[in-house]
Amino acid sequence: xxxxxxxxxxxxxxxxxxxxxxxxxxxxxxxxxxxxxxxxxxxxxxxxxxxxxxxxxxxxxxxxxxxxxxxxxxxxxxxxxxxxxxxxxxxxxxxxxxxxxxxxxxxxxxxxxxxxxxxxxxxxxxxxxxxxxxxxxxxxxxxxxxxxxxxxxxxxxxxxxxxxxxxxxxxxxxxxxxxxxxxxxxxxxxxxxxxxxxxxxx
Amino acid sequence: xxxxxxxxxxxxxxxxxxxxxxxxxxxxxxxxxxxxxxxxxxxxxxxxxxxxxxxxxxxxxxxxxxxxxxxxxxxxxxxxxxxxxxxxxxxxxxxxxxxxxxxxxxxxxxxxxxxxxxxxxxx
Numbered sequence: 001x002x003x004x005x006x007x008x009x010x011x012x013x014x015x016x017x018x019x020x021x022x023x024x025x026x027x028x029x030x031x032x033x034x035x036x037x038x039x040x041x042x043x044x045x046x047x048x049x050x051x052x053x054x055x056x057x058x059x060x061x062x063x064x065x066x067x068x069x070x071x072x073x074x075x076x077x078x079x080x081x082x083x084x085x086x087x088x089x090x091x092x093x094x095x096x097x098x099x100x101x102x103x104x105x106x107x108x109x110x111x112x113x114x115x116x117x118x119x120x121x122x123x124x125x126x127x128x129x130x131x132x133x134x135x136x137x138x139x140x141x142x143x144x145x146x147x148x149x150x151x152x153x154x155x156x157x158x159x160x161x162x163x164x165x166x167x168x169x170x171x172x173x174x175x176x177x178x179x180x181x182x183x184x185x186x187x188x189x190x191x192x193x194x195x196x197x198x199x200x201x202x
Numbered sequence: 203x204x205x206x207x208x209x210x211x212x213x214x215x216x217x218x219x220x221x222x223x224x225x226x227x228x229x230x231x232x233x234x235x236x237x238x239x240x241x242x243x244x245x246x247x248x249x250x251x252x253x254x255x256x257x258x259x260x261x262x263x264x265x266x267x268x269x270x271x272x273x274x275x276x277x278x279x280x281x282x283x284x285x286x287x288x289x290x291x292x293x294x295x296x297x298x299x300x301x302x303x304x305x306x307x308x309x310x311x312x313x314x315x316x317x318x319x320x321x322x323x324x325x
Binding site for chain 2: 066067068086087089090092093097167168170173174178
């Protein structure tokens with residue numbers, strides 16, 4: 001249905017919607033994040049949920065302590081190579097549809113610890129990230145912005161067609177291999193399906 | 203049937219049942235026809251804060267814990283009785299003191315028995 005006709009009908013007191021709109025509205029209005037924090041960004045995440053910034057205004061206040069009940073994973077902080085397998089396993093254990101916000105410089109690239117031997121250089125090497133937030137740490141407003149960006153992304157998803165989200169596609173895979181500790185690094189060093197290895201040109 | 207005085211109750215029961223079951227049925231139908239399930243080994247694994255679970259969840263607790271808890275509980279209750287006794291001690295007669303003594307001695311006897319049986323020693 002075209003937008004103009006819908007607005008015109010709305011003015012006459014007739015409310016029309018589609019299953020798709022209703023479905024996306026329901027999903028974006030009750031995103032339940034998973035309750036875990038990795039580093040200092042988690043403090044900003046906690047501040048976001050508290051009274052001053054109040055994530056509850058956007059329907060995201062229900063932090064769940066189990067991946068079975070969570071929709072959103074906020075990677076809030078430095079992901080060490082020791083922690084990465086656990087994070088990936090938790091992502092795997094979340095029910096579809098599931099989303100990821102990589103919060104802060106460490107989560108998106110390794111940040112100030114990028115040169116460290118024990119820091120993962122971005123969680124997007126193993127799991128698909130929906131929204132990246134730069135900052136060290138990002139302020140609560142930035143997390144709210146990421147949250148709203150994610151809501152807009154969910155709103156724009158269609159239930160059918162080629163570009164439908166993974167959870168509606170029976171053929172799309174839902175398993176993301178959990179890396180294991182190798183002799184020198186995590187094995188594999190990245191999931192080729194979600195993170196194509198950049199080619200270094202010298 | 204409608205003349206039965208329990209008929210409205212029956213109707214309410216059916217409505218209440220439908221109220222609970224209809225959302226579940228709708229969610230199940232939606233999941234079946236629209237959102238395909240994607241089970242895999244990692245997803246179906248036991249949730250243990252991201253770690254792989256080790257060992258069996260069906261562990262047995264030693265019965266010594268149980269006996270220890272029982273003995274603790276008895277002396278916990280004894281304290282509840284001793285406190286008002288101690289507060290009102292100056293105003294009590296010989297009979298009250300004797301009955302309290304019997305109560306305490308019985309508990310002490312129980313403790314002595316448990317001690318003799320070796321309940322208090324961990325092996």
